[in-house]
Amino acid sequence: MTDEQITARIEQEFKEKTFGVTEQYLEIHQPVYHNNQLQIARIDRERSDKLIVAYLPVLNERFYFAVYLDPGTEEITSVDTEANHCVYFLATSKKLTAAELKAMTTLTISTSWNKGDLKPNGKSTYRFSAVKIMPNTEPDEFEDKLRNLLTYLEQDKRGITELVSKANGYIQVAMDIHNGNGLIGGPYLDQKSISRMSDLGLAIDFDLHVRGESFR
Structure with missing residues (x-):
């Protein structure tokens, strides 16, 4: 998956909130946007389990949203936070x-x-x-x-x-x-x-x- 594909998939999830935990997180915290573009601090493609993790800064906080994606299916597998x-x-x-x-x-x-x-x-x-x-x-x-x-x-x-x-x-x-x-x-x-x-x-x-x- 390209960076653009990953960003688009995350934006879709944040809009549709197909995971219950996504809705829980977005009720209390927001990602960072710059010029209407969702900001991603880092995309990790080096995991041993082959999953991709995108780390997104959280508005006015020091921890991150962590969105896990399967590069094979190009689907999000989970949404979490990372310290x-x-x-x-x-x-x-x-x-x-x-x-x-x-x-x-x-x-x-x-x-x-x-x-x-x-x-x-x-x-x-x-x-x-x-x-x-x-x-x-x-x-x-x-x-x-x-x-x-x-x-x-x-x-x-x-x-x-x-x-x-x-x-x-x-x-x-x-x-x-x-x-x-x-x-x-x-x-x-x-x-x-x-x-x-x-x-x-x-x-x-x-x-x-x-x-x-x-x-x-």
Whole structure:
């Protein structure tokens, strides 16, 4: 299916609401349109089950509508929401500068700051220096984002293990989850991911935020 076919099929479903859950979602939240065009943040064609997933931004929210399609029948199989998952490596130090932390790894740093720098809110300063590595900012499932991050970090195992030992490096996960019916679920760590994190000496921390309107 082309992007245009996927968009047209989703627009049809949002109009006709053939799935009861589509009607439930659209009663409380709306997709984003720009110049009367339905906005899609990402189309995932790389799933092991061969389904296509289209992630659509939700108006004034940080989570996404997730529409699953069968490319064989070109039909929608389900409509759901997907949390906004921020999955990244973070190393911090009260003694080392951001430049010194960056020098420990060959990987690209997404964000960094020095102890004493002003925070984005402009009201306080950081109490420590830090570097953040977040290679995947697109909407995706948590498990895929974690696997992709680990694959990236493994490209510089020496540097990451040094940041772990000298700057408290670890994996931070922040999730913005839709609270439709109070059953928000939670992250799943498979044995392989746990083993890969252990090999790098990594801990993982979760910060879960519940957002949005409940079903009526």
